[in-house]
Amino acid sequence: MVNVALIGCGTMGRTHANSYKNINNANLIGVCDINMEKAQSIAKISGSHVYLKFEEMLENENIDVVDICIPTYMHKEYALTSMEARKHVFCEKPIALTLKDANEMVRFSEKMSVKFTVGHVVRYFPAYKRAVDAVGQGEIGIPKLIRTTRNQGFPKWSWEGWYMDYEKSGGPILDLIIHDFDWINYYFGDVERVYAQSLNGKAKEQDHCVATLRLKNGAIAHVEGSWAYPEGSVFRTTFEVVGTNGQIEFDSLKSCGIEKQINNGHHITSYLSPTAHSMEPYQAELREFINCVEADTKVSVSGSEAVKALQVALAAIESSLTGRPVTLKNYIH
Amino acid sequence: MKEKVKIGIISFEHMHALSYSKALCNIEDAEIAGIADADEFRGTQMAAEFNTKYYKYYKELLETDLTGVVVCTNNKMHCQVSVDAANKGKHVLVEKPFAVDIESAEKMLKAAEDNKIKIMTAFPMRFNSNVLEAKKLIDAGEIGDILCIIGINHGKIPSGWFLDPTLAGGGCVMDHTVHLSDLMRWFVNSEYKKVYCECGNLIHNKNIDDCGIVNVEFENGVFASIDCSWAHHKNYTIWPQVDMEIIGTKGVLEVKACAQTERIYNAKEETVGDVAWNESGDEGLIREFVDVCKTGKNPFVSGLDGAKAMEVALAAYQSAAACRTVEVEHIQI
Structure with missing residues (x-):
């Protein structure tokens, strides 16, 4: 049995808490948030102990894993503190805001001999996995052109509006499409250079970005992310992988299982795409990490892979600000 | 009976010549007055299909009393054929891309101006109903x-x-x-x-x-x-x-x-x-060109538009x- 303590009881914290409930060898023993109400509501899910102070939670010697679900700009501090206390760390994506911080986290986890992983959950989304399987089985030949989109409205819902503060979140390039950077990087090849365009705060409460990636193996990727859709827009992701022998297309809105239409004053259409229990992506990534901790095996999403995704995102941000393509330096950690 | 506008087709090298010719057949006050194609087999076949006269050399077709020509040669030839047509006082509809380099495009536009004829780029998407609505x-x-x-x-x-x-x-x-x-x-x-x-x-x-x-x-x-x-x-x-x-x-x-x-x-x-x-837009495009031939008006999508896109x-x-x-x-x- 692996004992988990969770810090950050927002949306992700709730998602993780619900997932642990279904992981037999995990026990969510503590939850922590500066907001008592939020912490209590999540503690109820598994009957966890509530902490208002992280340091107090860490003093509990039974804790094996700290699950970090707080805003990006705080990741490093809490990860290092947890590692210092010899806890294994699951950290939500993106790993950090700078390469320096991210590398420090990876190095420190090695130094303290604790396991460290980052929540690049797109790898666990069934549709994305199925595509990777199909590519692996040679169904479309060698992948050469990859397009991804990840579109939504401006994230006004966040605590203290931290998503909207690019100093804290990195904006949509660093927070949103880093998912796709990781997916592409990991399954389709390392990135050689990046050219990106973004509104970069030019429009009020709207941002939209595109990044063109040239991979070292010659393939091209077009990665699009949006915080520019009207409020209330349906979150939507798509991908297209074109290979030498075929192509795969996915659109979350076209392949969802339920379209719900209701009228409570306004006509609202919503799209639901429930997945089979065994395929639920957040549960799958956490289960895998818990198993790694329990069996003392290598983690699936390593810290250095998270650093790589971050490096692409930072290059994209640099390109979008300078208007020039950015060639990635060999990353060192 | 009102006289029909006489349009010539220069080459079926680009397959769009076929849909443009079909569209011409649907316009009451226009007729295909001749087809020129250096490929004799293709040219005679098309001339038979559209019940018109075949010319091996486009310059011979340009000597007839046409009002306008549709140029569907290979891209490289657009320049020479369009300039020759303009010099013979014919209005010109050029398949896209307008030309293959800046110099050619300038020659084509200048020839049109010098001869006071209209040159138009075949951008059928400009006449696509979804695009027009957008x-x-x-x-x-x-x-x-x-x-x-x-x-x-x-x-x-x-x-x-x-x-x-x-x-x-x-x-x-x-x-x-x-x-x-x-x-x-x-x-x-x-x-x-x-x-x-x-x-x-x-x-x-x-x-x-x-x-x-x-x-x-x-x-x-x-x-x-x-x-x-x-x-x-x-x-x-x-x-x-x-x-x-x-x-x-x-x-x-x-x-x-x-x-x-x-x-x-x-x-x-x-x-x-x-x-x-x-309907994709071809019909609207051809209708517009016939209008240009009839009235000498400025086309809805000009040669310059084609050059700018190129x-x-x-x-x-x-x-x-x-x-x-x-x-x-x-x-x-």
Whole structure:
């Protein structure tokens, strides 16, 4: 049995808490948030102990894993503190805001001999996995052109509006499409250079970005992310992988299982795409990490892979600000 | 009976000549007065099909009492044929891309001006009902000011001279960029400033660029990306795909110009295909050209529009070769 303590009881914290409930060898023993109400509501899910102070939670010697679900700009501090206390760390994506911080986290986890992983959950989304399987089985030949989109409205819902503060979140390039950077990087090849365009705060409460990636193996990727859709827009992701022998297309809105239409004053259409229990992506990534901790095996999403995704995102941000393509330096950690 | 406007077709090298000829047959006050094609077999066949006279040499066709000609030669020949036609006082409709270099485009535009005839670019998408509706919505301010546009013009790889850069002026970047670069310039109402491109021979192994992402920036700061790849494999269910996601300050338009389709499953042939139930735009294009021939009015989509769209493709090739952004070289007229 692996004992988990969770810090950050927002949306992700709730998602993780619900997932642990279904992981037999995990026990969510503590939850922590500066907001008592939020912490209590999540503690109820598994009957966890509530902490208002992280340091107090860490003093509990039974804790094996700290699950970090707080805003990006705080990741490093809490990860290092947890590692210092010899806890294994699951950290939500993106790993950090700078390469320096991210590398420090990876190095420190090695130094303290604790396991460290980052929540690049797109790898666990069934549709994305199925595509990777199909590519692996040679169904479309060698992948050469990859397009991804990840579109939504401006994230006004966040605590203290931290998503909207690019100093804290990195904006949509660093927070949103880093998912796709990781997916592409990991399954389709390392990135050689990046050219990106973004509104970069030019429009009020709207941002939209595109990044063109040239991979070292010659393939091209077009990665699009949006915080520019009207409020209330349906979150939507798509991908297209074109290979030498075929192509795969996915659109979350076209392949969802339920379209719900209701009228409570306004006509609202919503799209639901429930997945089979065994395929639920957040549960799958956490289960895998818990198993790694329990069996003392290598983690699936390593810290250095998270650093790589971050490096692409930072290059994209640099390109979008300078208007020039950015060639990635060999990353060192 | 009122006299019909006499239109000549110069070459069926580009397969669009066929749909343009069919469209001409549907216009009551127009007639195909002759077909010129250096390929005797193809030319006589087409002349028989459209019940008109065949000319081996286009210059002979230009000696007749035509009002206008449709130029569907290979891209390289556009210049010579258009200039000759203009010098004979014929209005000209040139297949896209308008030309293969700036110098040729300038010659064509100058010949038109000198001879006081109208030269028009064959951009059927300008007459596509979805595109026209989008333009109307944009001009009515429904999505506010345009911030950026993400465009995809995927299609199947053509054959023959299309794969010879000396005749086509390039591969997919020349062939497919221009449709969207024209539409975007029309929507945004600003001129192109900067271009970045990643492209290559990635999918079909035909020794010509078949994959390309072109990132552009307008004088007014709007940015856009154009995916001009011949990305569809032979069993793709439809041809072509012309999509634009237009992000505005008040909303988003998703335009799928060729998506009005229905699906046919043919069990006998074991095929699945999507067929369009809406007219693509060819008819409107040809009707407009007949109007230009009748009245001498300025065409709805001019030769200069075609030249401006081509400038983007030329800049894209420069960018791809140099691995940097390039300023768009504008035509001097």
